[in-house]
Amino acid sequence: MSENIRGADAMGGGAPLMLGASRRQFLAMGAVSIGAAASSSTSAPAPAQGRAGPDEMPRDSGAEGRRYLLKGGAVLSMDPNVGDFARGDVLVQGKKIVAVGPELDATDAAIIDATDTVVMPGFVDTHHHQFQTALRSFLSEGLLADDGQPHGKKNYLSLILGQLTPVYRPEDVYIGELFASLSQLDAGVTTVIDTSQVNHTPEHSDAAIRALRESGRRARYAYSSGMGSGSAYPRDILRLQKQYFSSSDQLLTLAMGAELYGGVREEWALARKVGVPIVSHLVGGFGNSRVLEKLNREGLIKSDNEFLHATGLSEASWKVIVETGAGISIAAPIELTMRHGMPPLQTALDHGVQPSLSSDVECTMTADFFTLMRTVYTLQRGLIHERSLNGESQLPKLLTCRDVIRFATVEGARVAHLSQKIGSLTPGKEADIILLRTDAINVAPLNNVPGAIVTLMERGNVDTVIVAGRIRKWRGALVDVDLGRLRSEIEASRDYLFKKARIRRELF
Template sequence: MASILIKNGVVVDTEPEPVVLGRADVRIEHGRIADVGPGLADVPGAEVIDATGMIVLPGFVDTHRHTWQAAVRAVAPDITFPEYLRRVLDEIAPRYRPRDMYAGTLAGALECLDSGITTLLDWNHAQFSPGHTDAAVRALHDSGIRAVFGYCQSGEPSDLRSQAHRVREELFAAPGLVTMVIAALGPEIAGEKRALEEWRVAAELGLPVTAHLGGHGPDSATRGLAFLEANGLLDTPTTFVHALHYTDEQFERIAAAGGGVSVSPVDEMNLGLGYPITGRARAAGVPAGLSADTVVCAPGDMFAQMRTAHLLERGRPDGAGLGFTTRDALRMATIEGARVIGLGDVVGSLRPGKQADLVLMRTGTPGMAAAHDPIAAIVLNADTACVDTVLVAGRAVKRGGQLLRYDLATVLTSLIETAGTVVKG
């Protein structure tokens, strides 16, 4: 339906800063937000969604998730990072067939939609063949989520350029909900030579880069950043994932180059990577988004990420994080995260003209009722069970608390079959 009118909800916007607009309506035309305000006039022929008793807000943005790992949820909840690399990436990942890639990515994307995450950066580092890549992209399209697909060449480095061009030309020739980014392994993981090729290919294709940078110790962070700067690679928009070991001065250099950071507060603590740099990066002017990273050892919803970021920042030993608020956490989960992955003008707020990616959350529950501050309730009290309705580009993917389009039992059966195949011993 071309026109949708969401009426009588408590509306929360996030741009330029999170604010409660109060009881208001949202009008959607052809998949885009057309107007926001109280008592909007009825539109002949429009679908009307009654949001009485609900909070209406922009959909959440996950800036870095290994979506294919939905089939290995909680397989290693109490491990360190080296053990994660060995168990998950060295042992389990190579057992994935293209059909397993499809099953894991589809289920992981639907998990996101179910919890109100409408935009996802899928950082896929298990693309062992063109078939794996094609299956992952097809799953994202089929799910109905808005996604940025992180192409990471898992074969020979010499194949990177040809395969990246193939993926761009064959899988992303037409505009749609799923777009592409280069997910780089260099310079800190796979070396500087690899990084030069990855950033060169990104520049050729006009794509941003997302890379795990700064998470492997201070010396590695310093060398890697200096290498990127010396080779002019930061002229390409770059997201720094797990940027844990940069100094404040280095964050200022990243900000000056236009970089962003993706923070995974649960995993960074659970895997022993380091204390999240939420406040330090933002204080230096670096936009920061939130990330679930992996459900191998962390929850997959944005509520857990917001709560953990809020708790850890305010609980910094030096007391410097006490200025961090629930509004800051919500901003990171929406408009700031959208800016980190290059979609700040597309999603993340209710600005008219943006894509209508929205979440309607129930407040008529014991855990949400009588909340004096809706933003605080979203961050501190809500969970996936509160997510009643989810729209992506004005199309409902969840209504009445139920995911649409898919027979969820069939999806989960395929996921469980994959889990039994890839997890052994």
């Protein structure tokens, strides 16, 4: 299916923050590259431009005029006009893909041996609350809300949004955002829509943006509401746009996180004045379906809307999504675990809407895209199989592995409004590329590329990760990242948050 189906900036400043520093020191910290404090054990070598051996990384990747050739991999382009190659090459110059095909002539380029890997576009996560990374697995057995039904006492709205989120300091936002970004880079997720519901003050917003910039990852920052009297939401989006988002030709772009209640008209009007997409949670069980239909009658729903979850919607709501061209993001593991409602995979497909995929919250489930893809794949097929076993004959098509990869790449780029830049290995697009090892013990021997990615692989197969031409992970290790230091900082943040919120961690 075509990638346009309906339905680089410079690294920002700042070494990883030491949480022992005062708030004033944090806010005043100058611009320093993450790599300045990196240990040699996590940094890849950088040889001179030219032919590189299997353990050598081309220098200055992503810089204007620098060329390198990913040679001899199994190329899964996700662009039907480009095609796939059992053994092919991808030529990168600066931040752009120049050519894709077999035996490309690039005598002046550094050579990166891609033998025994799949070369494909990076994954796109269209909904992730990255600031919550210090809370990983804390709510692994919790629900979304106390809905009056059984099991709801331990829930996200009470514990995460009600008790923990209000005590976040800017430095907690910073380390959570940075750690999440690097973790997903490590797993091959090159792009994220960061749904940032922690903008208690302008300093919290600045901290989130700083971390996203420093990570070297492509991100759309969805500026969302905060808590307390210090919040400048939503008007502060005007300052943020002017200060951080003056150019559209950068890795970090802007969106407005605005829900279907409260001051929606003011927030949405402001987002459209600024000219950014609008990201909203949409869970039908909370009455949002009726609100969606009302807003559409007022002419407020447009193609720049992205709706998260889209569970439990009426037929009229689905008609709104189809007619306006709004995007949807499905977080199947979360929806199944936290009682959002059944992930609307088949409902979306029945309406001709191609979904994107998202991780949502790591307080409950991993942000690993192999887990997301496998969940979507097995869920849809299992539901269709059950209908077949119950005697139905006129059944929808079963999802293929390629379908699910398309959701994770092409459709993710479309919903993020970045299709012109990423989502496929297309000459002229920016080089957001991942190399996945096929000679690992969990994959070899390779017999089917899409099948291996969806049914066999996991984050340990991610060998190399490239964002806008710049190599961010090389031969299994993140480049210029001091993981030991960052881990200490996020542990310190976690300890502060639980203590301040007066919540006792139960390790077992």
